Structures are given as C-alpha cells and as structure tokens.
C-alpha cells in the first residue's frame with residue numbers, strides 16, 4: 001500500500017472517531033489541496049453546524065464534505081427543494097447537478113443570499129436535500145470570457161477531477177529529504193521590466209513563480225531551461241504560482257504545457273479568467289503581425305484546466321513542505337502578494353508581484369501584514385530616486401479640465417487605455433464626475449477589450465475596494481452600468497457614426513497605440529482640431545503613442561487605416577490637441593514601495609529588488625539598505641540565493 005493510501009486510511013479512521021456514531025464516512029480523497037470526505041449521512045452532517053470547521057482545525061486541512069452517490073435524492077426533487085430554501089431575491093439563474101460528486105452548482109445574481117449568514121442557507125440546502133451546494137455569480141454584465149471558462153471547465157470536469165486527484169497525491173506525498181535549505185533562482189525580470197519568473201526551491205520541492213514575456217522584445221523569454229527549472233525536465237517543477245494576469249507575468253504560462261508540464265497553477269479566480277482573455281489576445285496579435293506565436297490556443301485551454309483557484313487569505317498546502325497564502329496586491333483585479341511558508345516554521349518568503357501600496361478607486365492598497373516573513377522579493381518598477389507620481393486627485397482634476405475644454409469647443413476626447421485596470425479606473429472617475437456635475441454628461445464609448453474586461457471586474461466584486469464592492473452589489477448603484485457607457489460592438493460603421501456625432505469620450509485599446517481599434521479612431525478623430533487625444537498611461541520607447549507624445553503630427557495612413565483624410569502625401573495629419581495626464585498607475589511609486597517595506601509587519605531581514613530597470617533596482621536597493629538597515633540585493637538574471 002502506498003504511503004498516500006495509508007495516510008488516507010488513517011485519516012478516515014481519525015475522522016470517523018471524531019464524528020457522532022450515527023454519521024458514517026464512506027471514503028476520503030484528496031482533490032488538489034483539499035481533503036474530500038464522502039458520507040452516507042450528509043443531512044446529519046449539515047445539522048451539526050460547525051463540525052466541518054472543527055475537523056479542519058483538528059486535522060489542519062481544508063475539508064469539503066460530499067454525499068456518497070448512493071444516497072443522493074433525484075435532481076428534480078432536489079431542484080424544487082433548493083428553490084424553496086433560497087430566497088427569491090437571490091436571482092437563481094441556473095442549477096447544475098453533478099451526480100458523480102454529489103455537487104450542485106447554483107448560479108445566482110446575488111450569491112450572498114444563497115450562502116446566507118455564516119453559510120446558514122447553504123447548510124439548510126444540504127440538510128434538506130443532501131447535495132453539496134457550490135455558488136457562482138451570474139455576471140451583472142455578460143462576459144463571454146467568464147461563460148466560456150465556466151462551460152469549458154464543466155465540459156472537462158472528469159479530466160479535471162483526475163488532475164486534482166493526482167495533484168492531491170503529489171501535495172501529500174511523504175517528504176523524502178532530511179536536508180534543510182531554501183533557495184531562490186531568478187529566471188527573468190532582474191534589472192529589466194518584463195519576463196517575470198522565479199524558482200523557489202527546497203530539497204523537496206520546486207515552485208515556479210510567474211512566467212511572462214517582455215513587451216517589445218518577443219525573443220527574450222525567461223531562462224526556463226536553466227537546470228533548476230525545466231532543464232531537469234518538466235516533472236522537475238511541482239507547482240506554478242501566478243501573481244496576476246498581466247502578460248509580463250503570465251504570457252508564457254501556456255508554453256509550459258507545450259514543454260510537457262502537467263501540474264497545477266495556483267492563482268485567484270479572476271486571474272485565471274483574465275489570463276485566458278489576455279493570452280488568447282496575445283496569440284491573436286501575434287498572428288495579425290505575422291509572427292509565429294510560441295504556443296497555440298490548445299495550450300491556453302490546458303493552462304485553464306490546470307488552474308486551482310485560491311481566495312485571498314486561504315492558507316493552502318501546495319507541497320509536502322510548502323504552504324501558500326495569497327493577499328490583495330492592489331495592482332489589478334485578482335493580483336496577489338504571494339506568501340510561502342516553508343517547512344514547519346522553517347522559513348517564510350513573500351513575492352510582491354506588482355503592487356499598489358495605497359488605495360485606488362478600484363482596489364484597497366496592498367497587504368503587507370504577515371505572520372512571519374524573512375525574505376521579500378519586491379517589484380521596483382518605479383524604484384528610481386525620482387520616480388514620484390502625481391497625486392491621483394490632481395491627475396483627476398487635470399483630466400476633467402481637459403474634458404471640459406474639449407466639450408466647450410464641441411470636440412471629442414480620445415483616450416488610449418489598457419483594457420484591464422486603467423480603463424475601469426478612468427470609467428469610475430468619469431462616472432463620478434458626470435454624476436456630480438463636474439463635467440457635462442455625455443456618452444462614453446468603450447472599444448476593444450475594455451467592455452469585456454469590465455464585465456470580468458463586475459463578476460468578482462469581492463476583489464474590488466470595499467465601497468465599490470458594495471455599490472456593485474446594489475444593481476442601481478453599480479457605476480459600471482451608468483447609462484453614459486456604451487459598448488462599441490458595431491465595428492467601423494458605429495465608429496463612423498460616433499465620429500460624425502456630438503461631443504463624447506472614447507476609451508479604446510491599445511494603451512500605447514500599437515494596434516487595435518485605437519488606430520481606426522485616430523483616423524476618425526485625428527484630423528479634428530477641436531478634439532483632444534489624452535494619454536493616461538506610460539508610453540514605452542518605440543511605440544506610436546510615444547512618438548505622438550513627442551510631437552509627431554503626420555502618421556503614415558497605412559498604419560491607422562485612415563480613409564477620411566487623404567492629403568495626397570499618404571499620411572494622416574494629426575490636428576487634435578495632445579495632452580498627457582500622469583498619475584493613473586497600478587504601480588506603487590518610489591514613496592509607495594518604501595512605505596510598503598517601512599510599514600511591513602514583520603519587517604523582512606532581506607529584500608531582493610527586481611522588476612525594474614538597472615537604475616531603479618539599484619536606487620531602491622541602496623535606499624532600503626540605508627534607511628532600514630536590512631540586507632538588500634539587486635540581482636541579475638540567473639542568480640541563485642540561498643537563504644537557509
């Protein structure tokens with residue numbers, strides 16, 4: 001008998017002895033990090049309010065209880081009873097019964113009302129019907145990404161259970177080594193921005209953290225073939241942890257599956273969905289630009305299938321000697337500071353991923369409070385000594401001023417913006433400004449992936465800032481549903497109509513004017529001297545956005561597909577006013593990064609400054625050393641640090 005079998009037998013005996021004698025346990029299984037307990041008496045189990053909680057804390061495991069398939073009531077009966085228990089206001093839109101596991105997935109507009117106070121309604125459901133309920137939110141704005149991911153996972157349910165069972169056995173395997181050490185190897189994003197990737201290793205386990213591309217440098221990928229990574233074969237990696245969905249952290253995750261990796265990806269649920277959206281778009285863009293992408297959409301599906309979503313604050317076993325906990329990073333939807341607890345109190349490492357330290361309109365500021373942490377791996381994007389950002393309040397005032405001026409002239413305001421994060425932040429500024437009368441009410445047209453990204457945000461309000469979350473829970477206060485917002489889905493014809501119409505605001509991708517519908521908008525709006533083009537995000541060297549910012553006013557017509565301006569020179573004349581409003585950033589600035597470390601509890605002994613250009617990481621590293629007397633490093637790629 002294998003050690004895992006033995007372990008499960010022992011657990012079954014221990015659980016049985018803890019339970020009242022009239023509750024039986026028919027089997028116990030690992031599914032990913034969870035221990036699943038099958039019982040022939042699910043109703044009695046549910047009647048004992050906090051039995052599961054007690055078992056979980058006794059066994060120090062995440063526990064799920066499910067009915068043994070032999071005792072399930074018929075779905076037709078269960079359906080009616082569930083509808084009787086759940087209040088009508090919950091807005092249940094779908095019930096999906098899975099007899100193989102005894103689970104019923106309840107999709108509702110207001111999941112909180114299906115869950116009830118401290119889970120009381122969920123327990124009532126099990127008490128009445130025996131099935132184990134699981135609740136998902138009906139997105140308030142329809143999202144094709146969310147519905148595609150959900151229906152794909154449903155279709156792949158059997159294979160997913162096999163994966164989870166295999167992963168569960170891996171996590172709970174017997175430890176083989178008596179050695180003790182903790183090492184971090186840098187595979188990318190050191191003294192550069194882009195291709196984030198690290199290996200955290202112990203004698204027992206190797207974990208890959210992030211696997212991104214380098215924007216503007218397609219060939220430069222993380223050093224995945226280093227001996228401590230895939231160099232020793234794809235099975236060398238136990239688990240992948242993804243801090244957030246931005247492509248410089250996630251783009252090459254699907255590539256791992258092409259190389260034969262077959263293990264879990266830990267991330268939050270919104271990160272999983274956004275990764276699906278962004279990596280599929282990444283393939284799309286590559287195809288349009290005539291590049292051969294490094295992997296196919298099949299590998300994106302594999303990646304999604306292998307995702308194990310975790311919520312903020314869940315302490316989760318991901319290897320025999322490693323526990324992972326995600327905390328809000330304040331950067332984009334679902335972004336996570338990733339805390340690793342190694343061994344039994346042996347060592348603790350936190351990877352910041354990308355962070356925003358203070359609150360923004362969208363998110364609460366990054367969490368920097370941990371039970372213990374000895375080493376911090378810290379992003380340094382704005383770590384340079386002069387990298388201070390304009391206060392967001394001032395930026396908002398300036399943006400409103402620009403909009404008022406354009407409106408007075410009867411012109412339009414065109415804003416190139418990234419689909420995820422920046423766009424929603426600007427939408428919130430505009431909604432409030434129009435509601436309060438700060439700027440005149442006018443249509444705000446959203447083009448490219450912005451609408452879809454917004455829909456994903458409203459699917460996961462739990463991940464948004466407290467007060468915004470509360471507003472989304474109340475349908476009539478959901479700011480993203482304001483009547484001014486219009487989704488451009490009619491293509492070129494609709495754009496022409498908007499261009500011919502009254503003053504309005506247009507938000508469109510791509511954020512650096514490197515492709516996407518913004519090119520077409522430049523053709524429509526660019527020649528109009530009454531209109532204004534506003535940059536609200538960083539424009540990288542070499543992008544059309546940067547060139548326009550620097551004063552370019554003649555653009556090759558071929559680049560923008562311009563049809564409505566033929567000056568006979570094959571170029572489009574830009575007559576719009578060009579403005580730049582800084583200060584809308586998903587990243588902490590220099591002060592924010594220092595404050596993150598200064599107020600960190602407990603303060604780490606060592607800090608690795610990464611994810612910034614040479615000057616930024618050096619500046620930040622020496623400032624933290626001088627100010628807080630901690631050991632700091634600005635590593636290069638392919639360095640390895642031993643911490644214990």
Ligand SMILES: [Zn+2]
Pocket residue numbers: 244246331354
């Ligand atoms: Zn990011």
